Amino acid sequence: MHAVRFAEYGPPSVLTVVEADRPEPGPGQVRVAVKAAGVNPFDLKVRSGAMRFGTLPRVPGAEVAGTVDALGEGVSDTAVGAAVAGWAATGGYAEYALLETYAPKPEELDWAQAAALPVAGEAALRALEELAPHAGETLLVHGASGTVGAVAVQFAVAAGVGVVGTAGPANLERVRGLGAVPVAYGPGWADRVRAAAPRGVDAVLDAAGHGILPQAVELRGGTAERVLTLVDGAAQELGVRFSSGGGRSTQVLRTLFRAQAEGRLVLPDPRLMSLANAAQAHAELEARGSGKIVLIP
Template identity: 50%
Template structure:
């Protein structure tokens, strides 16, 4: 099968088209012919040399932890899925590929009204946002501050928090402010003067923060709310000493099904910024590494 993989750690250029043996579904697993896969900051870290816990040090390594495609093989004991089923799902690595093999618990049916590009990049950002909001408990009457609100996690977090009844302030560059308004957030520019701008946008105060940016965003947040009312997705090193939360929840097919249902009902819009063919994964990484832009970058697998 075709994959995009790297044999040495490094810059985006180490990510290349390669051929690998097509995996077979074992007991409890499904094999999926991938149609699209999401590209994440997580994948960039993997390419740069970070090995997620529990992963062998072997190279070449195929990044990618979210995908959508068509089930083409089911292992012994799998009851809920059959060849031909359209699904979306997740794994730790390995999704920049023509085929993935995952436990059947890692996939959920793709709603008919969801495009392949949306489905391929839908899993990680939406589930992360959902988990973070569960921890923060932000709801009716609360004002939530979302840093990096135009990104993948932010796009989902703004909409999910709005549907729970919270007022949402989102940080982004000026050119993404209309986008944030369209999601339901009050936009605020990041950079010097951030704290004053947030205070002006939230005269009643901020109740909770989802930090998708780190650095200045976290420093300012600590002056606005108690540390335990912050979830940071970025500053894992500083979180414990500061008393700030990191995400504890796990990805679940049931959670994903709920979020996909919200999407097809029109309650969770998902913006695909750009789709690259699998062979151009290095360009997709360059774009994600630049850390600017709206919504999600995906790879399409022809």
């Protein structure tokens, strides 16, 4: 099979297309013929060496949608030929990958939509669970136009939470369309949040970074309680909670897929690129810093 692999840490150019053996499913795993594989900022960090674990060479890619091709021992919740999506146990940038946590792909979602949702969607739901905003409270989402932020905004609004969302000027109307009060990034953003939420904010989700945590703590009345970041490594020195992984489950996938299939979760269609252009996809995501890309074998 064709797979994208890197044998050393470095720039996007270290990604190369190679011939590799098909992985064999172990107990509890399924092998899928990959139809779409999501590209995430996490993939860029692993490829660059900013995050190092496991061994090299390795195939990147954490989220996959595809057709079940083979079943491992003990698998009884799906069948060969079924359409599924979830997190890859082996790298997803390949023609075949192994999955341990997966759910049926609804017919209403195409392959790319299903592959674009697990990582960002899980992060958003995990953050909301940890912050626990209630109906009538106000949640500030920093980075509301990105995929994580957009998922968080829509689930929070559906639960009766008032949301203020920060974004770049070009994305303010999109944030408004999600049901949040839009506030522009840039100098003075905290004052604009105060104007948008004169009674204050009850919780803050940072899905974008940009060093906003000190102001976020100020907006919470000087306390780091109920301030959470998914991206800013300075969290610990400020007493802010940093949330990273740990919420992967079939139920999370079912919740996300069902919401999107029913139209309760609306996200922009991801940009499609071929597997052979994985290096270009990494370079573009690094340059833009946002926007979802999905690779098609």
